[in-house]
Amino acid sequence: MAQAMTEKNRIRxxxxxxxxxxxxxxxxxxxxxNVSDLVLPRPTEILVTLWTKFPVLWPHILxxxxxxxxxxxxxxxxxxxxxxxxxxxxxAYAVAYPLLVGFSSIxxxxxxxxxxxxxxxxTTPAILTAMVICVFPIVVNxxxxxxxxEPDLEDVLKTLGASKSEILWNVGLPRTxxxxxxxLKVAITLSFVGSVLSETVASNRGIGNVMMTAxxxxxxxxxxxxxxxxxxxxxxLYAVFSMLERRVTGWAxxxxxxxxx
Amino acid sequence: MNIASDIAPTNNLTAxxxxxxxxxxxxxxxxxxxxxxxxxxxxxxxxxxLKLPDGDFLALVGPxxxxxxxxxxxxxxxxxxxxxxxxVGGREASAKQLRIGMAFxxxxxxxxxxxxxxxxxxxxxxxxxxxxxRAEKNGEFRDRVHDLxxxxxxxxxxxxxPWQLSGGMLQRSNLCRALVHEPDLxxxxxxxxxxxxxxxxxxxxxxxELYLDRKPTVLLVTHDLREAGYLANRICVMSAxxxxxxxxxxxxxxxxxxxxxxxxxxxxxxxxxxxxxxxxVRK
Numbered sequence: 001m002a003q004a005m006t007e008k009n010r011i012r013x014x015x016x017x018x019x020x021x022x023x024x025x026x027x028x029x030x031x032x033x034n035v036s037d038l039v040l041p042r043p044t045e046i047l048v049t050l051w052t053k054f055p056v057l058w059p060h061i062l063x064x065x066x067x068x069x070x071x072x073x074x075x076x077x078x079x080x081x082x083x084x085x086x087x088x089x090x091x092a093y094a095v096a097y098p099l100l101v102g103f104s105s106i107x108x109x110x111x112x113x114x115x116x117x118x119x120x121x122x123t124t125p126a127i128l129t130a131m132v133i134c135v136f137p138i139v140v141n142x143x144x145x146x147x148x149x150e151p152d153l154e155d156v157l158k159t160l161g162a163s164k165s166e167i168l169w170n171v172g173l174p175r176t177x178x179x180x181x182x183x184l185k186v187a188i189t190l191s192f193v194g195s196v197l198s199e200t201v202a203s204n205r206g207i208g209n210v211m212m213t214a215x216x217x218x219x220x221x222x223x224x225x226x227x228x229x230x231x232x233x234x235x236x237l238y239a240v241f242s243m244l245e246r247r248v249t250g251w252a253x254x255x256x257x258x259x260x261x
Numbered sequence: 262m263n264i265a266s267d268i269a270p271t272n273n274l275t276a277x278x279x280x281x282x283x284x285x286x287x288x289x290x291x292x293x294x295x296x297x298x299x300x301x302x303x304x305x306x307x308x309x310x311l312k313l314p315d316g317d318f319l320a321l322v323g324p325x326x327x328x329x330x331x332x333x334x335x336x337x338x339x340x341x342x343x344x345x346x347x348x349v350g351g352r353e354a355s356a357k358q359l360r361i362g363m364a365f366x367x368x369x370x371x372x373x374x375x376x377x378x379x380x381x382x383x384x385x386x387x388x389x390x391x392x393x394x395r396a397e398k399n400g401e402f403r404d405r406v407h408d409l410x411x412x413x414x415x416x417x418x419x420x421x422x423p424w425q426l427s428g429g430m431l432q433r434s435n436l437c438r439a440l441v442h443e444p445d446l447x448x449x450x451x452x453x454x455x456x457x458x459x460x461x462x463x464x465x466x467x468x469x470e471l472y473l474d475r476k477p478t479v480l481l482v483t484h485d486l487r488e489a490g491y492l493a494n495r496i497c498v499m500s501a502x503x504x505x506x507x508x509x510x511x512x513x514x515x516x517x518x519x520x521x522x523x524x525x526x527x528x529x530x531x532x533x534x535x536x537x538x539x540x541x542v543r544k
Contacts, residue, residue: 156365156382157386160383160386161361161387166386251422
């Protein structure tokens with residue numbers, strides 16, 4: 001056990017040094033090659049910008065976080081519902097799959113102008129873009145998980161005279177949890193992509209808009225500060241779902257922390 | 262059966278019981294099962310007649326792949342007969358007239374639940390327990406599960422997950438899950454297969470006590486002739502694929518039976534003759 005802890009800590013330390021090393025190399029290269037801060041600002045400059053502009057940035061961070069999370073939540077609700085419908089019926093699975101694959105291969109950038117056309121610019125298209133971009137991984141994973149449920153496990157409940165919904169709640173959905181969380185971790189990062197994308201195109205608020213404005217004003221270090229904020233938000237939410245995943249689906253990894261990293 | 266015991270005055274009890282007893286818990290009328298179709302068709306069970314009165318204990322023995330498990334799956338309505346009729350409690354099997362407890366050949370515990378939660382599952386699904394499940398799952402029901410697990414020597418493993426248990430332990434939990442909701446009809450598919458001799462004999466005795474105590478109807482599928490002879494009132498021998506019942510005999514040994522009995526001449530002769538019969542049909 002003690003050994004496992006030190007192993008875990010070693011990986012953590014290595015992980016942090018990799019990140020630190022990345023920024024260090026960046027900094028050193030910028031200084032050595034005398035790169036203009038209009039092209040690529042140094043990490044220290046970005047940090048200073050981040051610190052001094054933070055009061056201005058804060059409402060935008062909240063805005064982006066808001067549209068991302070609302071879009072993500074809607075996407076999860078819709079995705080799970082569709083996934084359950086498609087996954088519990090073999091016919092629905094076979095019939096709907098081509099359509100789903102078709103939808104999911106549409107580049108989501110392409111739908112932003114449509115949403116702007118329908119709903120105007122602002123928060124709504126950001127939420128909707130975040131939603132559509134994360135629905136499909138969830139639908140596909142839930143449907144696959146349900147369709148892959150071992151018939152033996154369902155037989156246990158069938159002999160007891162369980163109804164279809166009882167089988168779904170007691171066998172199908174718990175069985176699907178590992179698939180669901182795998183999808184959630186992908187979906188939350190995609191949601192960020194969606195909302196920021198929409199903000200860059202059509203909004204006067206949010207980190208996407210800040211970066212767009214900053215770049216047209218040649219405030220390059222502010223653009224990079226936006227990137228850093230997005231990366232941090234992404235990591236934070238990913239970590240939240242990883243933690244949830246370990247609690248809910250520990251049975252699938254037999255208590256090993258495979259999902260840690 | 263429940264109604265009878267509720268309303269019957271004492272002097273009428275025997276009469277009522279005999280009426281109820283005359284009913285068949287299980288009745289197969291020319292029931293057959295064919296998997297697939299055309300040239301790929303496999304007959305798992307040739308048209309079979311079988312009657313099992315309420316409260317009887319029948320053991321089905323026969324060579325591997327002769328359709329023993331198929332009969333269990335028919336009775337539990339996991340599959341439908343390709344022809345013929347399967348009646349359970351006097352109705353079509355799918356009507357779920359009787360409370361069924363089934364122990365599968367593979368102890369299919371749900372991997373995300375602890376052993377305690379797995380064994381408790383029937384109480385969550387089957388009436389009348391279902392109605393009280395929320396209130397009792399941490400009270401009476403949990404005690405009941407712990408009692409059962411204690412009887413099969415798994416008291417300390419209630420909080421463990423299935424993957425932490427050995428094959429034999431899983432089979433014992435499997436048996437508990439089949440018994441926890443006091444079924445009227447107990448379907449056992451080689452439930453003692455992965456156990457060592459001593460544990461097996463202990464569980465035979467446990468099962469016999471439970472049977473004599475509550476008198477459910479039991480249909481036991483097994484390869485073990487001594488198991489069949491020790492536990493059952495009746496033994497049916499099935500032929501090789503496609504399966505048919507070729508012999509149907511009553512075991513004339515009073516219950517409860519002592520475990521030492523399986524070494525008596527009478528018992529050895531009986532298992533010997535069963536063994537010869539199966540050796541014949543395997544050819």
